Amino acid sequence: MRRLGKIPLRNGALACAALSALMAAGVVPGSAHAAEPVPAQRWIVQLKDTVTDPGRVAEEQAEGVSSDGGSRLRHVFDATVDGAALKGYALEATEDQIEAIRADPQVASVEPDRLVSVPEPVAGSSSQAPRRRAGEPGVGGAAYRGDPLLAGQWGLFRIGAVAGSDHGFRVPEAARVGVAVLDTGVDAGHPDLRVAGSANFSTSPGADDLHGHGTHVAGIVQALNNGIGVEGAAPGTRLWNVKVLGDNGSGLFSDLIAGLNWVAQNAKAKNIRVANLSLGTPKDSPLVHQALRLATQAGVAVVASAGNRGSTAPSYPAAYPEVISVAATTVFDQRADFSSHGASWVDIAAPGTDILSTLPTRATPLGEDYGFLSGTSMAAPFVTGSAALCLTSGHCRGNARDILRTLGRDALPVAGTGSDYRYGLVQVGCYWRNAPRCAPRSVEHDAA
Known part of the structure; x- marks a missing residue:
């Protein structure tokens, strides 16, 4: 601020003029600073x-x-x-x-x-990339004539997305419905992913993933059966990248609402039937809730991570009744210590510890190329892929609650079922192969 000279006391007119100028400028005599503007x-x-x-x-x-x-x-x-x-x-x-x-x-x-973000990181999770993207398949177990890193993807085996055969392993085909991933973006140039299209509602200038979280989530849903890297729960399923979080892993409620509005507006034209939200906040938002209701009314089943707070405190949007909320389990089918839980608002469980998936092909805070991450963020896309395959098979029909009832009916009862989560561990085998334990489609579903 420009310094003001002394006001000559001998000149009353000049003093009054100077005082008037000070008042007009918002400066109080005797103060060295102007009034601070009210922050927006x-x-x-x-x-x-x-x-x-x-x-x-x-x-x-x-x-x-x-x-x-x-x-x-x-x-x-x-x-x-x-x-x-x-x-x-x-x-x-x-x-x-x-x-x-x-x-x-x-x-x-x-x-x-307010702010919404990826769930708090889980201590002890490893993001070290496997040594091989491609090459000779299989280390341990039956040889697999497809992607070489499948042996490290224990979660796919646990939910029934991999089956033994005379020739090694079998994995599902792509679902015939589209999936939207609302996250930090997706690396559309990753050789193990195929992105159908992108929309950016974050503060970042582009829809690419400079953080790593969204690409990891996308790989769990969709990583291709192409002889490279890893497999997704529903390999090759048509996937839409809807970036609502910035490159630091956080965004605003309004960014999420804009992304959900895009999904609702495009659901029919692009055949988007499932949306994955591996993000959360402890704050309830009536307008986010209304945007979610709009997406579900458009025929989209919204799947969200329950959060990594390790408590029963609800996280949003997972706690909204229209959403399929997902907790994380370990390789021993126990609830992960970090996973938020509570059968009053958490619906179903899926693998969420040391999950191997895709990462951007450039260096990011979470790693590069491929890596292991832990969290309910990793559990939710297993359920998203399962829902997409369930819809394709015809076992699932109707809205998100109808889909959840079918997923819950076929889930595996594990520790915590009925207390930590309403249903057990999601199982996808019923929806891509003729598994003996699968219940037939209901008459109500067939008539829908």
Whole structure:
């Protein structure tokens, strides 16, 4: 700030003029600093369903809070599915400015735009990459004429995604429904993945994965049966990369809402039937919940990780009743110590410790190429792949709750069933091969 010279006391007129200038500049005499500007905060505004042009209303209302001519808008939401709608936008504004917006008769509600992130990392998990991407298959057990790292993927064996045969192992074919992964992005250039398309709603400039989490999750769902690296639970299934978390592993509620709106709007055209959310927050958000309801109403089963807090405290979005929430188990079919749990809100379990999967082909905080990670983030995509195969087989029909009932019916009762999670360990064998223990499709499902 420019220094002010002394005000000559002998010149009363000059002193008054200087005082007036100080007051106009917001400087209090006797103080060395100007008044600090009120900081802007992030908000999500929900507009009433009667608003026909949310974009125009958002621009008009945001214009009133922009003092420097720049836009304060972050996202505009405008999705309607079978009469249900979510219309609104995200912006930066001060408390006083948001109160003026809240008073507008077109506004239904306003809430803070808080952080959502990948679950807390699990101590002791290894991200060291295996030594071989390709080459001679199989180390230990029957020789496998496909991907060479399958022997290290214990989770696939535990959920029945691998079966023995006269020629080694068999794995499922691709599901005939699409899967959306809402995460830190996916490395579309990884030789073991195939990305059908990408959408970016994060603060990052592109949809690529510079963190590693989203690529690891995508590999558990979809890694190709191509003689390279690892296998997915549903290898080669059509996968959509919806980036809602930034390169540091966190994002905003509004970023997640924008991603869910994209899924709801594109579900029918792109045949997206399952969405994986390996992310969470302890904070409930009515607008995130509404976005999830909209996605499920569009025919998408949303699967979410329960979190790595090791307690029964609910994590969102996993705790919402429309979501299939997933806890993590160990190689011994025990609940992992880090896994959040509680049968009142956690639905099903899947492998989540030392899970081998894809990582970006460039160095990231979680590793490079392939690696082992632990967490409920790794458990959720096993259930996502299982749901996609279940829908393909015809065993699963209907909405997320219908799908969960089928997955739960066929789950393996393990320690914690009924207390740590409502159902047991997810089992996918029923949905891609003729397993003797599989229950037939119900008459209700066949008639649906």
